[in-house]
Amino acid sequence: MPSPRIDRDVPAVLVRVGRYPHQQGVVGVIRTLGRLGVPVHAMLENRRTPAAVSRYLVGRHVRPTTGREDPEVLVAALLAIGRSVGRPSVAIATDDEAAVLLAEHADRLAEHFLLPPVAPGLPRTLASKDGLYRICRDHGVPTPRAGAPDGVEDLVRTARAWGYPVVLKNLEPWTRLRSPVVGHTTVVRDEAELLAACPPDGAPSVLLQEYLPSEAAEDWIAHLCCAPGGEPLVVFTGRKLRSWPPDAGVTARARALPNPELAELATGLCRRIGYCGVADMDWRYDRRDGRYKLVDFNPRVGAQFRAFETAGGVDVIRALHLSLTGRPVPRGPQLVRSFSTGQYDVPSALVWAWQQRRLPPGLVPARSTERGWLCWDDPAPAVAEAGWFTASVAQRLGRAVRR
Structure with missing residues (x-):
């Protein structure tokens, strides 16, 4: 399969606000660009997180943040990273706060970073749960x-x-x-x-x-990368089979499936609001009235984005890099495959089986399965995550025992 003709002279910088050592989406961004030869830099909590030990990460910028900092402090940290990288870089937000920060301070950050020309206030409105509800209401998008x-x-x-x-x-x-x-x-x-x-x-x-009852609803995902004006460069859809915690947590098992109706709903909203950049949207299909209802719009890359790729090897992050560096984004059909987040897959399956009194969907991994952590060309993050996850579970058990 030919790889997209990406500009290897333009680095990428992963921007994050807050503490997310277990977020496999960060590792996914590092791998998808690093495999094409793009130099990838990242803001990190410390040098021992799973993302920090990826073989594809060339720049480790330790900037622990909590989200309580003044935005000026965060902007100053980003400008310092930009100066240390030494050339214009594609900035990639890995959480909502980072997306808001990049959009609202794009004029100052443009000296060092390539950013999608999204309206400065739009990511904050979309990341606000009440703001998203008002957007859906104003534009006739079904929502709970x-x-x-x-x-x-x-x-x-x-x-x-x-x-x-x-x-x-x-x-x-x-x-x-x-x-x-x-x-x-x-x-x-x-x-x-x-x-x-x-x-x-x-x-x-x-x-x-x-609450849309699980027995009458299905969880679906739409991932997009949009050009100015909300025109989609790539759009992907898939079914979330299980999550952790159940019904409301991160994706534990998903299936990438083309869904033209959902794709049209997602791209139609982005066009109407003029959204530009990468988006991760959560929808629930309500069987009671036959409508897809938007429940979340994350104006940044989603943790499970690597579930989705075209037959030509383009995902939303590669599309963003191609677009911001002035290169064409190849079109192609979406691959049909599974996605698994290892440490959450087993407990989510057990709880699902106990609640439903039957075997859970996606129990047997498909041959074409993209895993959030484990891969043979970059095994260190999976090993590090196993240690972080075990320590986290031990701490929670210890607190429970002390109570």
Whole structure:
């Protein structure tokens, strides 16, 4: 299979805000560009994370961040990295806060970085759960009912009116790192769980969202890279088979499948709002009314983006690099294959089987399976992740025992 004719003289810099040592998407970005000979640099928590030990990473810029920093501090750190790289580089956001930072300070960062010309305020609006709900409402995109309560009493009142279970999400980028209400998207099954999750004083920075029951819904994914004006350079779709935690967590097992209806919904929204760059969108197909409903729009690369690739070897990150360096993005059909995130795959399968009382989908890996961690040409990140994951589990068990 021929590789896309990428410009190896233009490096890439992975930008991150916060602490995500277990994010396999970062390793995926390093590998997909590094395999083509692109020099890849990354902001890192330390030099022992799985991403840091990839053989394809040439620049390790240790900049631990929490998301509590003043944006000026983060911009200064990026400018210092740009100067150390020494030539214009494609900047790639690996989390929502990084996407917001790059968009809102693009004029200053342009000296060192190549960035998609997205409207400065659009990534923040899309990453905001309430902002996304308003965009969907304004542009006629199906989405679950949602609301940002004024306080805990309003939250409880709305949840009672809708009926349990309901979904809680941290409302805004940045605040989810500085003062998170929930650790991740959380399904709340009764009022006691709701009150336990939300602080009793003040207005919690949280979105209340209608729960689409798993027995009547399917989880789907759309990954895109868009040119100016929202025109898609590549668009991929796939089915999320299992997640961890179940129903609301990261992808544990997925299947890349062409879905023309969903692709049209995703690209149509990007055109209407003029979105430019890489996007990761989560949709739920509601069998009760036969509609795909948008539940999340991440204005950056998704953790499972390597599930998706064309027959010509183009994924969303390669398309972004080609586009920003003025090279054509080859068109081609989407590959049909599986994706697995190793350490989450087994527990997600066990919980799914226990809940459904039957064997889970995707239990037997397909021959064409892309793995989030394990690959033979770059094994060190998988080994490092095994150590990080084991240590994380041991710490949680230790805290549970001490309680």
